[in-house]
Amino acid sequence: MKVIKFGGRSLANGEGIKNTLRIIKEKVADGEVITVVVSARGNATDELESILEKAAKGESYQEDWEVFMDYQQDGFEVDFKEEFLVLEKLFEGVALLGDYSKKIKDQVLAQGEVLSAKLVTQILRNNGIPAHFTDSRLLIKTDAKFGDAQPLDALSRENILNHFKFYNEDTVHIVTGFIASNTQGETTTLGRNGSNYTAALLANYLNAEELQNFTHVDGIFTANPDLVADAQVIRQLSYDEANELANFGANILHAKTIIPLIEKEIPLRILNTFNSIHPGTLISPVSSRKGIKSLSVLEEVALVNLEGRGLLGKAGIDARIFRALGQNNISVSIISQGSSERGIGLVVSARDAETARIAIEREFEADFYTHDVSKVYVVRDVSVISIVGQELATFNKPYNALIRNQIVPVLFNNTVTGKNVSLVVERKHLHKALNVIHGEIFEISKKVNLVVFGHGTVGSTLINQVLAAQADILQRKNIQLQVVAIANSRQLLFDAKGIGSSWFKDIQEKGIEFQSLDTLLSLVDRFHLENLIAVDLTASSTFIEKYISLVQNGFDLVSANKIANTHSYSFYKDLRVALQQSQKSYLYETNVGAGLPLIDTIRLLHHSGENITRIKGVFSGTLSYLFNSFSAEDRPFSEVLKEAVDKGFTEPDPREDLCGNDVGRKLLILARELDLINEFSDVSIHNLIPEHLRQGTAADFLQRLQELDSEFETIKKGQKDGHVLRYVGDLHGNLLDENGAVLDVKLVSVPKESSLGQVKGADSIFEIYTESYGENPIVIQGAGAGAAVTARGVFGDILRLAERNIG
Structure with missing residues (x-):
């Protein structure tokens, strides 16, 4: 038997549900024995939660509720009266009370999976496939921790084995993911991405030969492809590597999904519902290669910091912190400690941050009076990037690349094995940081983004030289050199994906007004551009005043303009100080000898x-x-x-x-x-x-x-x-x-x-x-x-920067 799991996007109206049904039919036609686990369809879980929130706040939710029901029904000949009635009563009760418990929330969210499983079951039956609706609440029993329940292994295993013995192998079980029930029969849920966990438990209990997880992407990538355009599919991972990815935020996997599979060495294959011929990612006991595997991200987190000089060298501090947090059911994903001044940073769920701060303050109340502890505070708007497979000894390259791009990690640590490094960064830097690290550690071309100021004779020549040489540089140097902006004193042409050969015409027709450097900086920030080089091909005595601002905003400098280096000596020194502080470079070989070294x-x-x-x-x-x-x-x-x-x-x-x-x-x-x-x-x-x-x-x-x-x-x-x-x-x-x-x-x-x-x-x-x-x-x-000689000299400086600081 194979266990097949379909995610919410795979079951969404339109191509999603069509492809899901096609895949099931093909497997049945091929004689495969399968059990199917389904998530709620589309954005059902988020929509139900939103309606629940509105009901609790006394806001009108009827319109949203009508939209939800219309989407779920959408012309399908399935009777959802019972499920809709359950939800209506729950929403009415919450609206009346003005609040809801985690228990009520589980009951509401569970209906998303029930609706999904009933729909798939009915459609398969209508197509002549013997399908059986299986409510996992009757099979998987858990503790009473609503919202993140833990399965009772022995009881759940017995229920599942008995249930599947009752039906013969010609039946396709359509099982609700994510939901379960406690021993009193009350609905519980298994936490974030719990449908994957449901599928893994079934695979274990049923001794499945393989678990196939159909999602909306081709597999597990070296980074989230929505954030990193150059991310690549990882063809094979070991259980340990996949478990690390899951623990550190890979959104395809639940953090607990891998554990039931390891026990019986059941392979997990991540596949794409919308591209089912792609081989996807295979997770098994064996990895395909050594080294760094992927970048994963944890969002919705906060950093809780405890600082105090008086705690330096004292034993038991960590134990007191974890005891205080444990008493409040708060889990810590990352801990990092300082040494010069006793300081401990803890990454916790954002929703638990304030509770964690209060708990720690209470635990160390006496230490505040003795001044051993100076403060406990929360840093929000942070995200965690984990580099799975990164050894701390080789972390200097991505770390230096981050610093060159004006991204300073709030903290970082590595695991006990020394094979994974995690960084806490400001959330506003997440997108850019991922691209910088990804380009640095994987064998993928590194992007270098040029902003050219001045497109006169030398500027035009340089731009055309760069465009003509792009393919050759990519092949020889593995550097993707692209001009993302061209500016003069009045107009700015910008394209985050790179400006093409029609740039001169485009700047006349598509250029935007350029009165302030802030216009450019906002665009660069919006598109999270990394490895920036500003190229000054003007002869302006006023533009050089923008050099320091460019440096402070993450640009290296290349210039054919002599004025910056012959301005007042105080400006000359201030620029060098800014370059040193920002760890940026300034090359100007053409200032004296054109293309001569x-x-x-x-x-x-x-x-x-x-x-x-x-x-x-x-x-x-x-x-x-x-x-x-x-x-x-x-x-x-x-x-x-x-x-x-x-x-x-x-x-x-x-x-x-x-x-x-x-x-x-x-x-x-x-x-x-x-x-x-x-x-x-x-x-x-x-x-x-x-x-x-x-x-x-x-x-x-x-x-x-x-x-x-x-x-x-x-x-x-x-x-x-x-x-x-x-x-x-x-x-x-x-x-x-x-x-x-x-x-x-x-x-x-x-x-x-x-x-x-x-x-x-x-x-x-x-x-x-x-x-x-x-x-x-x-x-x-x-x-x-000569323009060609000077432009070629500037080009040489650009390539030196790209290879020295970026390559």
Whole structure:
């Protein structure tokens, strides 16, 4: 014999009840001997409880009652008069008294299972299948604890064996789940998800070959698929693993379901009513693999904390707590203890939290007077995440991932076996925490969510580069890189599932108004997005003020915007403090050398203790092209500059390049990488624009370019033979003294055969002099400008972050 159990959703009107009846018919047609256990149909249990509450409060419940009866009947030719009459009398009595007991509640809720079993029995009979309605209240006997009764094993076993002997094996028993009765014949219920427990007891008593639990999902998942989209079906679990999952909140299993099966090694198979060809999850004595199995969740819980310095080292504290709780029938699911200040945290059912607090306060009343106990308090709005199969020794990875995502567990503990870790988190963080942990511990691609600020030339190029590389990154790195938001100063395009290739059109048509960072933060919070990276591709001096807020809200930073690193030194330090406190990273390799590995190289040398004595180079690809061409060719400076403008090598107003501020910022960034405390005002900059051309519009300036020719021709002719002009940034002086650096930006003449003199095209070049290398500098040279190069450098920073902090 097989015991087959169907859950509430499997029995709901429509596809649910149709599929359930089809599955039963197919099993009978195949010659299988089955006993069927049913739950209440659809949301019947919740609906009955809601009506009961309204009746107790004196509220009108008639409309809800009519809806309930209509749903249960729904055109089915089944006589429910008796059950409906029972419920009507119970509701009327509760409305009259204004209250109800657990005993009355059990009587009300029991009718949901009775209605379900009568319906299935009648429909099967109408289809020629011999079915027998079996009221489990006549079979399973329990103690008198209404709401969560415990079966009397010997008596229940005898009743069930006698009952099934009376009927031959050609009869399909349709048994009510969840309900039972005490020895006085009063209706009791078996607690949350008790129908599973009913099915497990029947399987044990009848020596069933298998228990099949049909539900609305394909089996037990690595996490709740409603909360974690990447959750996967676990094909096989051992009894012990399944029992842990049940104890820690897996909603498919009752915490007591596994116990009756272990005794006789009866397999349990979790199957999908709506996808019955799926093999589901098999629970048996043997597991399919070692390691972490699943994340389960306990909700509707609260944390009760007891604190007191005076209890440190005293024996018997735990015993007193559990005695006080035991006297009030309060069960503790998790306990965690502190050591520096004696503190004990207990996770209990939310409905028992206040009773637990009062019980503990009474037990330690004398200790309050001696100040050994300082307070007992309740923390609500928490949930418990249990990682079944997680060893505490390897818990550092998911824990660090939580901290990086701004989720700090309220407490955590592990089981005696050391194979399971449980975390208490704020309920508002539950969804995000599950996704973070799941992505970290299972061999599933990790999501990295990008928010791009600025979609100009570099921004557009980067977005398209990311979209083009997504599939390759997923295959090679197992990282699901997606752009979830694109913003400019006015509009925001957001899609939690990832923005596609039509993003430019979409931002025009679907973009929402973007006036405050709060708009974005609320969306990120609503969709529980994890592993966030903010990418600043603006040139805004005001947007950098949002950096600290982004960091504090869980974002890592990647930026091509130089202003944040060249703002006041106090802002520079405040940002680093925020990054450290939030354990976030800030990468900005493109701030100085576009796609060249300059900052990483300098940082590595500096942090390894190498004394860098000087950094010198051509920092601007634009000015590199300008003076390389001017030095090599017999043309006026204005003609070379006009050509650079026409080719898009300069800013629309070329004075932004010629003033030298961009090179000055880059030089300051390198100085600060060496822990120097310079401000931008400390940089001595040779402005290449004559005084009389610094004002006016860009158009006016472009009309007067020839006025530059005489001055630059004089400079060019004044050089020594074999020399060329280069616009150079030079960081020198005593770089071991935080105030000893000299920062110069100027046009210089260098030998044509020198490394600076040999640079070609729009390349940048950097000479790094160190104490170890002496007069032979480390030279880094390559493309120093261009949207594609800069975007590729930003992309590199994004991937470094993804692999370093997330991968």
